[in-house]
Amino acid sequence: MSALQFNPATYDDFLRLAQEATVVPVAITLPADIHTPVGVFLKVAGQASDVCLFENHRLDRRLPPYAFLGLAPRWIITGSDGKVELRTPHATLKRQETLLQAVRRRLRADITARLEGIPSLASGAFGYLAHEAACHLHDVPPRAAPTVEGAVAAFGIVIVFDHARQQLHLVVNVSTDGRSERLEAEYAEACAAIKALAQQLDGPFPDLPLVAAPSAHAIVTPLTPQQFRLAAEKAEQRILAGELHCVTLAQRLERPTSADAFAVYRLLRADPEPPGTFFLGFGETTIFGSLSDNLARGVGSTLWAYVATHERPIGATEAEAALTVAELADDELAHNQHLLFVDAARNDLGQIAAYGSLDLEALANVEQTPTLARLTSTLQAQLAQGCDYLDVAAARLPSALWTGLPKRPALRLITEVEPVRRHHFGSLLYLLSPQAEAAVCETRQVVEVTRQVARFHAFANLTGDTDISAALVSGAKSAQRIAAAIERAEQSRPSNA
DSSP states (O other): OOOOOOBSOSHHHHHHHHTTOSEEEEEEEEEOTTOOHHHHHHHHTTTOSSEEEEEETTOOTTSOSEEEEEEEEEEEEEEETTEEEEEOSSOEEEESSOHHHHHHHHHHHOOBOOOTTSOGGGGSEEEEEOGGGHHHHTTOOOOSSOOEEEEEEEEEEEEEEETTTTEEEEEEEEEOTTOOTTHHHHHHHHHHHHHHHHHHHTSOOOOOOOOOOOSOOOOBOSSOHHHHHHHHHHHHHHHHTTSOSEEEEEEEEEEEOOSOHHHHHHHHTTOSSOSEEEEEEETTEEEEEEEEEEEEEEETTEEEEEEEEEEEEOOSSHHHHHHHHHHHHTOHHHHHHHHHHHHHHHHHHHTTBOTTOOEEEEEEEEEEOSSEEEEEEEEEEEBOTTOOHHHHHHHHOSOHHHHEESHHHHHHHHHHHOSSOOTTTTOEEEEEETTTEEEEEEEEEEEEEETTEEEEEEEEEEOSSOOHHHHHHHHHHHHHHHHHHHHHHHHTSOOOO
8 A cells, every 4th residue: 555645744733723623634535436435335334333325426516526424423413302312432411402402512512624625524414304303393293202303423434435536535533622632642543544444445345244034024004005095185185175285195114124224225326316315324223215306505604405396207218308398398287386395495595594695596497317307496595694504404394395385284284194203204314514514405215224124105295186096106106116125135135044
């Protein structure tokens, strides 16, 4: 291995940064031409219980142009029922407060030094807000305990793929906490950890872990297909009565599995359409899935919100694609419904935008991808004084697309007709570096695996004039893809015998 060029290059440089910050990154930059995010994950994180992987597959301009892999958390905060648990390498603390309150307090203690050429998000926080956190934000009575609010972590080791520059950054974040003693030793330990990581990247791929096979594989649900249809019919009646514009109902499915969670993720990420995917491990629970095109992005004080609705397959030929695009451009009902979601995004940003700064950059454009056409709009605003990127996440939850409009009546209906908590359906994934950069993304297909049980959802988008049978069939497709991926992962799993 050739000599590594550390950044900061010397302890004296590191000490100067530590005098102005409480978190100082140490990094090296390598060529990324022979590495992939999945390959690096398998080599360095395959057995980790606390881990984060974020990928921007299509190099979507709306997402940060990186893939992130986080390991060895400096701290993790998980929230449930208005209580939080903070875990660090040295202690575990519990408090009576919401997840966002705890995360804001912890982030204020992290003053991060900036390294030239290293993305600020490498020293930031990665996490998700579960759908149930919206109950606290909108004063809707929460369901019976336990109700998951989400989790967020700041990682000690972060590997960054800079796709634009074809570079790989290995970063170790050192928590100095304002100390001056033992820093030389910690700088040396960070350099040693980076060397060990670089050696792992040059090593062979390990075998996937073996998981004991469960005794059953049947999918079970607390809401039978007949009950789910009755709930959809009830929701349609509420829409026709003028209480709602639209609502999305979810049906949770559970399936025991012997598949390794990352093996299932690898199969789901092969879908060419989602702009990004994520894989989060917090203790015994793993959450992974894909992102939708609805997201908010912040750089400095400038915010953008992107709204995408009414996806339609474009067919196999150029003529079919042109016909789909033309039909969508002329679909008055689709445009009117799209405007409702644009207004919802405008209201969300209006809560945190500086007065007079909210602007509509693009409205109801027909955007075409290799497989789909959809309506898209873009809003821009300046972050109001006194607001931060956590306020952006709070303003965007719940997603109007996966909940309904208006949000509060839709939340109340969901709580009434769905017998179990959604948790991860309609959740938000976020990456943020305070006052520097953030991405707040709506999730799409989400799978939770806890103690060899996979949980995922089918859904039904309802608008008052919906063909309920067609909506149930359409909303079951993502669940069918997940179930098929789990089965394929099990079939390719090495035998325990």
